[in-house]
Amino acid sequence: MTSYTKHFIGGEWTPSGSTETIDVVNPADEQVIGSVPAGTAEDVDRAVRAAAQAFETWSQTSPSVRAAHLVRIQQVLEARGEEIARLVASEVGTPVQESRVLQAGLPAFTFGQAADLASGFDYGPEEVGNSQVVREPVGVVGCITPWNFPLHQVSLKVALALAAGCTVVLKPSEVAPLSALLLAEIAEEVGLPAGVLNVVTGHGPVVGEALVAHPEVSMVSFTGSTRAGRRVAALAADTVKKVALELGGKSPNIILDDADLRAAVTDGVAKCYLNSGQTCIALTRMLVPRAKLDEAGRIAAEVASGYHVGDPQAEETQIGPMANDAQLKRVRDYIAAGIAEGATLLTGGPDAPQDGPGYFVAPTVFSDVSNDMTIAREEIFGPVLSLIPYDTEEEAVAIANDTPYGLAGGVWSGDPERAKSVARRIRAGMVDVNGGAFNPLAPFGGYKQSGVGREAGRMGFEEFLETKAIQL
Numbered sequence: 001m002t003s004y005t006k007h008f009i010g011g012e013w014t015p016s017g018s019t020e021t022i023d024v025v026n027p028a029d030e031q032v033i034g035s036v037p038a039g040t041a042e043d044v045d046r047a048v049r050a051a052a053q054a055f056e057t058w059s060q061t062s063p064s065v066r067a068a069h070l071v072r073i074q075q076v077l078e079a080r081g082e083e084i085a086r087l088v089a090s091e092v093g094t095p096v097q098e099s100r101v102l103q104a105g106l107p108a109f110t111f112g113q114a115a116d117l118a119s120g121f122d123y124g125p126e127e128v129g130n131s132q133v134v135r136e137p138v139g140v141v142g143c144i145t146p147w148n149f150p151l152h153q154v155s156l157k158v159a160l161a162l163a164a165g166c167t168v169v170l171k172p173s174e175v176a177p178l179s180a181l182l183l184a185e186i187a188e189e190v191g192l193p194a195g196v197l198n199v200v201t202g203h204g205p206v207v208g209e210a211l212v213a214h215p216e217v218s219m220v221s222f223t224g225s226t227r228a229g230r231r232v233a234a235l236a237a238d239t240v241k242k243v244a245l246e247l248g249g250k251s252p253n254i255i256l257d258d259a260d261l262r263a264a265v266t267d268g269v270a271k272c273y274l275n276s277g278q279t280c281i282a283l284t285r286m287l288v289p290r291a292k293l294d295e296a297g298r299i300a301a302e303v304a305s306g307y308h309v310g311d312p313q314a315e316e317t318q319i320g321p322m323a324n325d326a327q328l329k330r331v332r333d334y335i336a337a338g339i340a341e342g343a344t345l346l347t348g349g350p351d352a353p354q355d356g357p358g359y360f361v362a363p364t365v366f367s368d369v370s371n372d373m374t375i376a377r378e379e380i381f382g383p384v385l386s387l388i389p390y391d392t393e394e395e396a397v398a399i400a401n402d403t404p405y406g407l408a409g410g411v412w413s414g415d416p417e418r419a420k421s422v423a424r425r426i427r428a429g430m431v432d433v434n435g436g437a438f439n440p441l442a443p444f445g446g447y448k449q450s451g452v453g454r455e456a457g458r459m460g461f462e463e464f465l466e467t468k469a470i471q472l
Helices: 041-058 063-077 082-090 097-119 150-164 180-189 204-213 227-237 261-277 289-306 326-341 393-401 416-425 457-462
Strands: 006-009 012-015 023-026 032-038 127-130 132-138 140-144 167-171 195-201 219-223 242-246 252-255 285-289 346-347 362-367 382-392 408-412 430-433 467-470
Touching: 006 041, 006 180, 012 467, 023 082, 023 382, 032 127, 032 180, 032 289, 041 140, 041 167, 041 195, 041 204, 063 082, 063 097, 063 150, 082 097, 082 150, 097 150, 097 261, 097 457, 140 150, 150 180, 150 195, 150 219, 167 204, 167 393, 180 261, 204 219, 204 227, 219 326, 227 242, 242 430, 252 261, 261 285, 261 289, 261 382, 261 408, 261 457, 285 289, 285 393, 289 362, 326 346, 326 393, 382 393, 393 416, 408 416, 416 430
Parallel strands: 140 167, 140 219, 167 195, 219 242, 252 285, 252 408, 285 382, 362 382, 408 430
Antiparallel strands: 006 012, 006 195, 023 032, 127 132, 132 467, 346 362
């Protein structure tokens, strides 16, 4: 049991204004593994005031000193990598062999990347006519993060905001808050100045909304559903604060008629099922030439049925549980909707893949999906792949873009130049060509209702800076 009774505010572990707590449940066995305080608006106010006070000093601290703090955090994250991987596997259900890379390795990498950006960035002045243009930290940043990559998403926001000279109040997901509080422990251990990072746990409608609405918060960086992102944007508008939103996706994967079909489908299944399908950039819509739909379906069903579903702490597991019972019901309801609307179920389905406890869903593949079906329109956030036929390249691009989302995509072709040409036509923030690997240095974010702004790399760092012109 890992239980916390206090928030991390102003460099100290501070009692909550409420005695209510939130249980953290292991989705693999449905057992409580910890608890955290259910914070209040007053807790948020204390944290914001601490961050505002710390900003006066931290924003003036030299980039090299800020970088040194971030490197120390990186070093502790690396040293505790296995512990973190196991913790997140327990919080979220990520298979541990994935968790080591995605849930532990990426956060450590991000803190190192942020340190490099802090010390290597040209803050100015840039001479523009009779002006000197400089870049300065935006101020106190409210960070609200999701449960699917609990420490990675925290790190993308916190590390880059701190690198830029901002101070942070973090509200992690109440579903998976333990790894964020572990980060607070590390910040305390390495001597990060008091108030630079503050962590308040609790429910979104209470803690999250108080953070977004607080007048001393200069910027909000939010990752979550598009519905919740709209609420964040509306609340932030009252104080006209800067907002960065990383929201939902329904990403297409176009397999062109000259592609290596087995390689393309196998990779596409993997990129749909990463983190048990609980990934905003999952390639959930596989667009296949109509003449090759049956063959693609056979390959996809064969690959999907070979995935090992089970205990996320076991090395052989490839698909773990859904993060909570609400998500389990959501995914099963979507699978039922796909069947009811006439899609062809090739493998998987709404029934539990095994007896016993845990929020498990069988890896599922649908074929004969039309792009107006519910499973093709809405984000499912589970291991559910939809195969959609098309007749021409033009139609494939039209189907790919026929979505309110625009986060990610994929294109496969035997001709790399053809694939890149099609990738340029997909209205999305990132597109993989012929199985291109995820790049943690590249800007991360979407078009349309997938969000506003970018995370990671130099562009993610620049989100936390303001531009000032000084006329001479």
